[in-house]
Amino acid sequence: MPPPLEEDIHLPDANFYTDNDDLKFHMEKMVEWQPIVELKEGIGADSTYESVEEAVQTYLELLEDPVGSLAAERIAPRAEAVDREGCRCVDGQVILPEPTKLNLKDLIEADLMGMTLPVEFGGLNLPSTIYTAATEIISRADGSLMNFFGLQGIGETINLFASDELRDKYLPGFCSGDFTGAMVLTEPDAGSDLTAIQTRAVFEENHNHFHITGTKRFITNGCGEVLLVLARSEDPGKYSGGRGLSLFVVEKDESVSVRRIEEKLGIHGSPTCEIYFNSTPAVLVGQRGRGLTRYINWLMNAARVGVAAQAVGIAQAAFREATQYAEQREQFGQAIAKFPAVQDMLVRMRIKIESARSLLYATTQAVDLEMLLTEKLESERTRNAAEPQSKELRSRRDRYGKVADVLTPLCKYYAAEECIAITSDAVQVHGGNGYMKDYPVERLYRDARITSIYEGTSQLQIDRVIPKILTGAIDAATEAMSGKDYGDDELNHLRDTVNESRAALGAAVSFVNQQTVTNPETSLQEKDTQYRNLVARMISDIAVDVYVSYLFIAQAQRSQRKRLVAAKFIRDMSARVEMNRRQIMTGDRSVIDHFDALVSGSN
Numbered sequence: 001m002p003p004p005l006e007e008d009i010h011l012p013d014a015n016f017y018t019d020n021d022d023l024k025f026h027m028e029k030m031v032e033w034q035p036i037v038e039l040k041e042g043i044g045a046d047s048t049y050e051s052v053e054e055a056v057q058t059y060l061e062l063l064e065d066p067v068g069s070l071a072a073e074r075i076a077p078r079a080e081a082v083d084r085e086g087c088r089c090v091d092g093q094v095i096l097p098e099p100t101k102l103n104l105k106d107l108i109e110a111d112l113m114g115m116t117l118p119v120e121f122g123g124l125n126l127p128s129t130i131y132t133a134a135t136e137i138i139s140r141a142d143g144s145l146m147n148f149f150g151l152q153g154i155g156e157t158i159n160l161f162a163s164d165e166l167r168d169k170y171l172p173g174f175c176s177g178d179f180t181g182a183m184v185l186t187e188p189d190a191g192s193d194l195t196a197i198q199t200r201a202v203f204e205e206n207h208n209h210f211h212i213t214g215t216k217r218f219i220t221n222g223c224g225e226v227l228l229v230l231a232r233s234e235d236p237g238k239y240s241g242g243r244g245l246s247l248f249v250v251e252k253d254e255s256v257s258v259r260r261i262e263e264k265l266g267i268h269g270s271p272t273c274e275i276y277f278n279s280t281p282a283v284l285v286g287q288r289g290r291g292l293t294r295y296i297n298w299l300m301n302a303a304r305v306g307v308a309a310q311a312v313g314i315a316q317a318a319f320r321e322a323t324q325y326a327e328q329r330e331q332f333g334q335a336i337a338k339f340p341a342v343q344d345m346l347v348r349m350r351i352k353i354e355s356a357r358s359l360l361y362a363t364t365q366a367v368d369l370e371m372l373l374t375e376k377l378e379s380e381r382t383r384n385a386a387e388p389q390s391k392e393l394r395s396r397r398d399r400y401g402k403v404a405d406v407l408t409p410l411c412k413y414y415a416a417e418e419c420i421a422i423t424s425d426a427v428q429v430h431g432g433n434g435y436m437k438d439y440p441v442e443r444l445y446r447d448a449r450i451t452s453i454y455e456g457t458s459q460l461q462i463d464r465v466i467p468k469i470l471t472g473a474i475d476a477a478t479e480a481m482s483g484k485d486y487g488d489d490e491l492n493h494l495r496d497t498v499n500e501s502r503a504a505l506g507a508a509v510s511f512v513n514q515q516t517v518t519n520p521e522t523s524l525q526e527k528d529t530q531y532r533n534l535v536a537r538m539i540s541d542i543a544v545d546v547y548v549s550y551l552f553i554a555q556a557q558r559s560q561r562k563r564l565v566a567a568k569f570i571r572d573m574s575a576r577v578e579m580n581r582r583q584i585m586t587g588d589r590s591v592i593d594h595f596d597a598l599v600s601g602s603n
């Protein structure tokens with residue numbers, strides 16, 4: 001019998017914000033709202049709010065209601081039905097599951113579809129930190145729904161980079177929910193390497209606009225009304241790779257056909273489309289040739305934060321299921337939650353969620369401040385403000401920019417990988433029942449798996465962040481935290497332990513930087529970039545471990561429970577870091593040197 005769909009499955013007292021003490025802890029005690037709110041709201045005479053506190057209270061009330069209540073009362077109870085029904089494609093028309101349609105209607109009615117867009121277009125003008133918390137909450141209720149909710153970045157990209165005309169034309173529709181969008185990049189031969197994109201955009205002098213022709217695949221919500229398409233607009237002979245790509249807005253019409261939708265492992269409520277553009281009219285966003293390097297780079301970074309939030313939300317749902325089950329299920333005459341081996345799994349799950357969440361909101365704060373300071377600088381420039389003031393703003397902006405640059409890929413990588421591990425452990429805690437459709441954890445396990453693939457695979461996140469770590473980005477970002485007095489011996493002792501791991505990162509980094517190989521053609525010594533690629537994951541793991549440890553110490557200053565969490569995390573972390581450092585510093589290249597023999601040789 002299909003599960004119930006409608007309002008009779010309300011859980012009226014449930015709330016996915018108020019029941020999540022760790023998320024609340026971050027929002028209420030850890031996020032440094034003052035600079036974000038002052039820049040965002042310009043508190044004072046013309047502001048909607050009289051004080052920072054009033055603004056923050058309004059933000060957090062929104063997380064409670066409508067976001068937390070909607071997620072718990074309506075969206076979560078429909079998740080199983082969404083997964084079972086899935087999306088269909090009939091004669092080129094994509095049909096969403098009925099409960100997904102209800103979810104979208106609820107989100108629109110609650111006015112949650114233009115969260116970060118300006119008020120003048122009907123948006124809520126909220127900081128990225130709040131939008132991310134909302135994304136985490138919605139994803140906990142239904143991971144697949146996030147793929148609609150999280151596509152608000154399409155509107156944001158138009159807002160930031162498109163002309164006033166395009167903003168006026170599309171943004172009100174994004175805010176009202178009349179338009180949904182898609183980010184149209186991937187092609188059969190251009191996945192991780194987007195510089196290989198072949199879809200062509202040809203400028204038609206007569207019509208003063210471009211026409212796009214080509215095939216895109218794996219496009220989330222490719223059936224949406226407004227598509228942001230990356231296409232090759234420049235002569236490949238003159239501008240090869242990414243420099244020849246531009247970004248376009250395309251309105252869905254008869255020249256755009258959805259050829260099929262994919263049958264997938266998870267996120268069944270989200271349609272993944274193959275699209276064919278047949279000389280489709282398209283309008284340029286921003287400047288030619290900057291599509292990938294500037295605009296899509298920005299959009300993908302925003303989307304990476306969104307996927308990290310999706311991962312934390314799915315992991316939170318799985319952890320809840322696992323703890324409830326472990327308390328109820330009895331074996332050998334007692335609840336399985338009493339067995340230390342099960343307790344260990346549950347504690348690790350929770351601490352992993354807390355570490356991913358810590359990294360997530362450290363990232364969003366840096367993202368918010370970089371963006372807001374850039375806006376402020378822009379307005380100072382137009383007002384011809386005094387140079388010393390702008391210099392100060394620029395240096396602050398650049399500092400946050402560097403932190404955001406290094407934390408965004410790390411947080412996407414870490415949250416996704418931990419989400420996969422946590423949902424796998426949640427299945428394990430359920431034993432045989434975990435493998436069955438009767439319990440939600442198998443769905444959560446399937447939904448989790450996408451998070452390390454889209455918006456750039458884990459390997460690509462690492463590839464992106466590793467040059468920064470090898471040139472000292474983590475060292476710079478943790479310098480203040482490593483020298484801080486945390487106010488008591490216990491926390492300062494933890495800090496000293498983390499400082500040792502920070503030094504271990506430094507040792508591993510200089511070891512890798514010093515590795516050289518002989519170039520067989522020139523016989524000269526060159527940097528061993530292959531070894532760097534080989535150990536990049538371990539270096540990134542150390543970087544996350546060190547960064548998160550400092551975040552936990554700061555949290556321990558504000559919560560007794562977090563003292564326990566910090567001590568536990570740092571004890572485990574220090575052993576992990578030492579293991580990774582030792583492995584990196586063996587200089588073992590056997591994977592590279594003997595790849596064929598190790599992978600496919602016979603004995």
Ligand SMILES: Cc1cc2nc3c(=O)[nH]c(=O)nc-3n(C[C@H](O)[C@H](O)[C@H](O)COP(=O)(O)OP(=O)(O)OC[C@H]3O[C@@H](n4cnc5c(N)ncnc54)[C@H](O)[C@@H]3O)c2cc1C
Nearest residue numbers: 183184185186191192218219220272453454455456457459
């Ligand atoms: C459900 C779903 C939804 C999606 N939604 C969208 C969307 O809305 N819009 C869109 O444009 N795309 C979307 N994608 C595409 C997605 O972003 C790509 O699948 C992803 O970037 C990987 O590309 P690929 O599948 O071609 O894998 P490949 O690039 O072929 O990678 C295969 C493997 O090789 C590894 N690899 C590749 N290059 C390197 C390297 N340099 N170093 C180390 N390892 C490497 C990868 O990590 C991976 O393990 C979606 C995909 C899925 C599955």
